[in-house]
Amino acid sequence: MxxxxxxxxxxxxxxxxxxxxxxxxxxxxxxxxxxxxxxxxxxxxxxxxxxxxxxxxxxxxxxxxxxxxxxxxxxxAFSGLRKDLKRFALGCYFAECLEQYAAEEQPEPELMQLGLNCLYALSEELRDSETVKSAFELRLMSIEGYAPSAEFCAACGRADIREPMFSPAEGQIVCRACRKTGGGLPLTESALEALRHVIHAPPKRMLAFRLPKEDGEKLAAVAEAWLLRCSERNFPTLTYYKNL
Ligand SMILES: [Zn+2]
Incomplete structure (x- = not known):
């Protein structure tokens, strides 16, 4: 047939x-x-x-x-990826993540749209690679029901979280002053805004945010830590990408 x-x-x-x-x-x-x-x-x-x-x-x-x-x-064909080993490697990491989370024998329109949008942005260099990577990771976790709780400080409940800190163990964000123990990953207020945007924006607007380099690096650390924490595994394609 x-x-x-x-x-x-x-x-x-x-x-x-x-x-x-x-x-x-x-x-x-x-x-x-x-x-x-x-x-x-x-x-x-x-x-x-x-x-x-x-x-x-x-x-x-x-x-x-x-x-x-x-x-x-x-x-x-995402031909832009085939001219650049590093971007191709990142595309392979996206693919390994999609393979991890896609179910068999049931429609996966959201994962397909996420994969195509992010590979296209990477291939056409619409955004820098690290921005696409952060957005991909956070949005994937959100689609799969693991969106970090980012609206309010998990300790004091305020929405304008002061010097936000992300805890990968709980997927929660607290003000630096509300933190009970050490550890956690620092975000800036604009990186937190970007994180909220990625989780809630319509699919086509997902990458429509700009961050200064330092804030982007903080968002990237949080996005990757959260995906790895939720996945409870390593991704060989990620290790390869980071070693390039
Ligand atoms: Zn607080």
Missing amino acids: FRTENALILREVRFRESDRILTALTADAGKMTLAAHGALSKKSKIAAATQLLTYSELTLFEKNGRFAVREGITKE
């Missing part, structure tokens, strides 16, 4: 001489495993559409619950 899916290729494993086994995110059916037979051969018509970090319309053939790619039309 044939069906068509719009798919973002999250991972590829080379198999036999010229096959690819793909993990893909689809808007309609979540995470899928796809066989792309012959995709690595020079003559293959599905080579381009089944490349890592490509968004394609794929025609799939289903047999006994397994899917094979028969045809592919590339919709977005």
Whole structure:
């Protein structure tokens, strides 16, 4: 039986001489495993559409619950990523995160939109890489139900949190003076505003914030610490990106 899916290729494993086994995110059916037979051969018509970090319309053939790619039309190749190893590596980290959180056999439109928007911003250099990374991490956690509680100080309840401190253990923000123990990651008031914006903005406005470099670095530390805390695992693609 044939069906068509719009798919973002999250991972590829080379198999036999010229096959690819793909993990893909689809808007309609979540995470899928796809066989792309012959995709690595020079003559293959599905080579381009089944490349890592490509968004394609794929025609799939289903047999006994397994899917094979028969045809592919590339919709977005994110070619900017392929000219820059560091940005490509960051794209691979986004893909590994999406693979971690996407469910199978259920629609994942929000994850798809997040992935496509962030890869596009990275590819076209609409924003600097660290800004896109922070926004991706915070928004992903928010979609998955792990938005940090950022509206009020968790101790005194005020909304205009003074010298905000983020605690990755609880996902809470308190005023520096309200902090009971040491530790925690410092935010600035504008970095906290940006964090709130990323969590609540409509998807297309998510990246519409500007921060001075120092505030951006504080937001980046918080976003990454929170994602790692919620995920309770390491991401090899993140380690690779940071070592570049
Ligand atoms: Zn307080």
